Amino acid sequence: MKLEKILVPLDGSKLAEAALDAAIGLAAGAPVTFSLIRAAEAHAVPVGDPAEAQVRVVREAEEYLAAVRESLAKRGITNVVTGVWYGPAAVSIVEAAQARKADLIVMSTHGRSGLGRLILGSVAEAVLRGTRVPVCIVRATDAPVEQPPGRAEVETGRGSARV
Numbered sequence: 375m376k377l378e379k380i381l382v383p384l385d386g387s388k389l390a391e392a393a394l395d396a397a398i399g400l401a402a403g404a405p406v407t408f409s410l411i412r413a414a415e416a417h418a419v420p421v422g423d424p425a426e427a428q429v430r431v432v433r434e435a436e437e438y439l440a441a442v443r444e445s446l447a448k449r450g451i452t453n454v455v456t457g458v459w460y461g462p463a464a465v466s467i468v469e470a471a472q473a474r475k476a477d478l479i480v481m482s483t484h485g486r487s488g489l490g491r492l493i494l495g496s497v498a499e500a501v502l503r504g505t506r507v508p509v510c511i512v513r514a515t516d517a518p519v520e521q522p523p524g525r526a527e528v529e530t531g532r533g534s535a536r537v
Contacts, residue, residue: 375508377401381409381476383467383501386438389482389514394442396512397480398451407453408446409474410439413466414458432458464500471507480510 380397384390397408414435416427439456446454455474459466471479483498502509 375477377404377406377477379407379409379474379476379478381411381467381471381474381479381507383463383470383479383481384410384412384439384442385463386412387482391442392514393480393482393510393512394446396510397478400478400480400510405453407455408451409470409476410442410454410456411466411470411474412439412456412458413463414460415462428460432460463497464504467497467501468504471505476507478508478510479505480512482512482514 377400380401382393382397384393394408401408412435414428414431416424416431418424435458436456439458443454443456446452457470457474459470461469467479467481470476479501481498481501483496498509498511502511
């Protein structure tokens with residue numbers, strides 16, 4: 375697969391930014407354009423101007439992406455474009471990947487399962503199901519590792535073996 379455009383969705387967290395290092399590693403010094411996006415969505419509040427809230431969240435997202443771009447420039451990575459997409463995260467990522475003609479999406483996930491995933495949902499899974507663009511998912515280092523259903527492990531003196 376030839377990589378020319380890598381889309382990296384960011385949400386302002388250190389976990390999301392871990393996907394940047396993975397994307398840089400996958401580019402392996404090739405002349406890749408990194409497209410950093412952030413979904414922004416103002417949540418309705420009973421008082422106040424909803425348009426003002428929308429402008430505020432977009433402005434904050436733009437400032438955050440500018441700071442990330444500046445940080446990458448200090449590392450010598452200058453082929454970086456940024457954009458704020460207004461709307462839910464998964465929809466925004468899928469739309470941005472299509473609009474930017476991304477060759478790869480590199481994003482992070484908390485790796486939640488069970489009730490946590492049911493309640494909070496999985497943006498990574500929704501993106502994976504919503505696009506034909508290949509997706510590289512970077513997990514949180516502290517995310518629990520679970521065996522796939524139907525696979526048993528037995529402990530041996532040198533580690534574990536599949537049965």
